[in-house]
Amino acid sequence: MNKKLSRKELKDKYDIDMWSEDKIALFQTTLLKWYDQEKRDLPWRRTSDPYKIWISEIMLQQTRVDTVIAYYINFLETFPDINHLAEADDDILLKVWEGLGYYSRVRNMKEAAIQVVTHYNGIFPNSYEEIKKLKGIGPYTAGAVSSIAFQQAEPAVDGNLMRVLSRLFEIDVDIAKPASRKVFEAVMYHIIDQNRPGDFNQALMDLGATICTPKNYDPSISPVKEFNASYINETYLNYPIKSKKKKKKIVNYFAILIQNDKGEYLLEKRHEDRLLANMWTFPLIEEQVSSQDSGWKSFEDSDLYELNDVKQDLLIKYVKQKYGLNINLDKQSSGRISHVFTHLHWNIYAYRANARNSIEAIPSNCEWVNETKFDEYVFPVLQQKIWKSSQEITLL
Template sequence: MEIWNQEQINSFRATLLAWYDQEGRGQLPWRLNHDPYRVLVSEIMLQQTRVETVIEYFNRFMAALPTVETLAQADEATVLKLWEGLGYYSRARNLQRAAQYVVNNLQGQWPNSSDDLQELPGVGPYTAAAVASICFDEVVPAVDGNQYRVFGRLLKIDADISQPKSRKIFYNAIAPIVDPKRPGDFNQAIMDLGSTYMKASNPDTLNSPVKEYNAAYRDGVEDKYPVKTKRVKPRKELWQAQVVYNEAGDLLFEKRPATGLLSDFWTFPLRKIDKIDDLDGQQLTIKPVVHIFTHRRWEIWLVAVKAPTKLAINQRYLSSEEWQALSLPKVQHKLLTKLHEVTDVSE
């Protein structure tokens, strides 16, 4: 790993921030001010989601819930409906819990350090550092995928970023480089750099404003950084989604358990099976609906089954208007789309 002297650090800061001031994405809606509520919402939304996609969701969320107080007081169904399509719904629930903590436990006063921000539900080291540096000028690196990639290449850091212990190595390497006068802009500039000139694939290092500081590029090994072992292949699981209509043409939905995948969401009744021969209804699809979670790959067959003589406590029939008004997980939208292909659910 390369270690810069103070002259190199000062030069890098000046070069990076001059580029950010000229070409950075300062017009992103969550960058228009340093309101910690807006910044926190954007950071949670941006996890696993592209900036271009988040803009619309962010604007809609802010229009409906413009302050931390309105989010704290909103009913969960409203929050989840606004979040619908972003996935990872536990993040939306934790975001609301964080808002409630700020309002109810801290009398609306935000923690102003990265350590204290991590006391909020769902706020980890990266998000806390981003909010603390952007909103409260704490001189702290916001170590995420962008910083792993950018500084992994700039400094040729050989630590494997798939290993949790590597975060401390990167943190210690980056901390002395963060600009003490503009830590928030520094972290945001790294975010922008990592999503433009220093992307994961097909980087444009030749035109990068910090090309001269890129040790991996200089040594012709940029494609080797950041160092990361391959992700374990998701485990395949077979499921059947039961399609049941009542006489009015409403569809049977079932509320998932309060814990585990898809917790507390309404879906078609889902039953895990060991093999295709275990399907116990009329198979409606030749190919399964595929949905990949972090460590699991669900292959789901739609099957028509007879209506139960008595509904379970967590089951109910829903008209198209009723289920369209609910916040449904992405996998359920996939199942409904597939059902549309083989039958008319509006009848």
């Protein structure tokens, strides 16, 4: 698809009625006037530095604005420029990101920083196509950085903006399908303000965040209601069109909080090719693990709050085999934690245990750690949830 479809192509292919040039100009003026008066005061809007804008855009993916602000400030204090990020120690990098989740984002950022240092002499590329070549940067981020930092008329199309445009133009395209982005980009190339493209993109973002929201939407208070076809035609409840997501796969895990005679806990560093790579957690044992050597079998029960003798023995045997530890394991769970990934839903049942003795050295990716030292280790949100839950009094 060409970046900018003609009015006729938009109409013939997608039944989208594009506005006249005069109407587009009036829309731009109206939207930007509202933005100038009502825009949110955010730290990344006080700079034109592409590095800082890029950091904010990556952080804002999958994360709320109010959560990002503190992380953004701390990140830039730790890694003030692209060179510092390219040279970052991985553990320090993950620690600064700790709690934001979706850790592949920050790993990709370091790789992208190395690309900039290696291929662009440490100067952030200033064109959409070059920015999009960087690791972890897709069309949305490339559009946001190129428009905000370099004033290039490139759209920044995400789910937020697709929702706004769906209602403005009554676009009958499923926004849940990846291919639909191109349709909205084509619309944006018609209406984006050539003189203030960055502000225009951010104005639509703010409109979607504050007024044109997914729920409790009231188009009558919108500054651009006169342009809103779904408001004029009273069809706004029909937009955006969005098919239901596939149900996330549910996986049950046992988190075993093993203490030795010094009161230290066993922590395991996750393998680099698994979820939560290179971060530390209590031993996590998947319910569906199967091993002929250990006799481990899948548990069929949906309620794993309390172990029977058979399940208790199987867990004890598995811990001995994998971690070289003989343990006393509580039958009663100290809590259940729910954690959602993009395509997975983990239910984690936490159990406390004491190590009686070690039949051999613990694995090289494991350490005994006193809880007072936990803040020196990179914990994913999941681990923080497990620890917090274990400290609470529960009535099970």
